[in-house]
Amino acid sequence: QSALTQPRSVSGSPGQSVTISCTGTSSDVGGYNYVSWYQQHPGKAPKLMIYDVNERPSGVPDRFSGSKSGNTASLTISGLQADDEADYYCCSYAGTYWVFGGGTKLTVL
Amino acid sequence: QVQLVESGGGVVQPGGSLRLSCAASGFTLSVYGMHWVRQAPGKGLEWVAFIRYDGSTKYYADSVKGRFTISRDNPKNTLYLQMNSLRAEDTAVYYCAKGVTSHFYFQHWGQGTLVTVSS
Numbered sequence: 001q002s003a004l005t006q007p008r009s010v011s012g013s014p015g016q017s018v019t020i021s022c023t024g025t026s027s028d029v030g031g032y033n034y035v036s037w038y039q040q041h042p043g044k045a046p047k048l049m050i051y052d053v054n055e056r057p058s059g060v061p062d063r064f065s066g067s068k069s070g071n072t073a074s075l076t077i078s079g080l081q082a083d084d085e086a087d088y089y090c091c092s093y094a095g096t097y098w099v100f101g102g103g104t105k106l107t108v109l
Numbered sequence: 110q111v112q113l114v115e116s117g118g119g120v121v122q123p124g125g126s127l128r129l130s131c132a133a134s135g136f137t138l139s140v141y142g143m144h145w146v147r148q149a150p151g152k153g154l155e156w157v158a159f160i161r162y163d164g165s166t167k168y169y170a171d172s173v174k175g176r177f178t179i180s181r182d183n184p185k186n187t188l189y190l191q192m193n194s195l196r197a198e199d200t201a202v203y204y205c206a207k208g209v210t211s212h213f214y215f216q217h218w219g220q221g222t223l224v225t226v227s228s
Contacts, residue, residue: 034214045219046146
C-alpha cells in the first residue's frame with residue numbers, strides 16, 4: 001500500500017494551464033480506470049474534482065480534466081484562477097484498498 | 110442535500126481507545142459503501158477503511174489492520190470507527206466519506222473530527 005507519487009508543488013499564472021502528475025504501479029493506477037482527484041483548501045474537507053480518470057462531477061468547471069497513460073495519471077487545470085490555489089490529491093482504487101498520492105500544492109502566481 | 114457529520118474525536122493516551130461516529134443525512138445510507146479517510150496535521154490524505162453498503166465486506170489500510178474496526182447501523186444512519194491500541198501516529202483529522210455504487214471514489218466528505226493521541 002505505497003502512496004502514489006505526485007510533485008510536491010506546481011505553479012502557474014492566472015489564465016495559464018498546469019498539469020499535475022500521479023504515478024503508481026500496475027497494481028493501482030495502471031490496473032484500474034478508477035483514478036480520482038480531490039481539491040483541498042486550507043482547513044476544509046477535500047472536494048471531488050475528477051473520477052474514473054476523466055469524468056467531472058456536476059458543478060466542477062470544464063477547466064479541470066483528467067487523463068491516464070500506463071501507470072501515470074494526470075490532472076490538467078486550464079485557465080488558472082486565484083481560487084484554484086489549493087492542495088490536490090490523486091487517489092486510485094487497488095482491489096482491496098485505496099491509495100492516495102502525497103498531494104501537490106498549486107500556487108497561482 | 111448530503112450531509113456527513115463526524116463526532117467522537119478528542120485526546121486519548123497511547124494504547125487507549127476511541128469510537129468515532131458519522132451521522133448521515135440527505136441520502137439512504139443503506140445503499141452506499143462508506144469510508145474513513147484521515148489526515149495527520151500538515152500531511153496528506155490516507156485512506157483508512159471501507160465498509161460495503163450491507164456491512165458484508167470490510168477493507169482496512171495495513172497501518173490500522175487489527176486495531177481499527179469499521180461498522181455501520183443503517184437504521185440509525187450512522188457509520189462508526191472503533192479505534193483501539195491507539196498510537197501517536199494515529200493523530201489526525203478523521204473524515205467519513207460516501208462512496209458511489211459500482212464506482213470507487215469518495216463523492217461526499219464530512220468536515221472531519223480531530224483525534225489526538227498523546228500522553
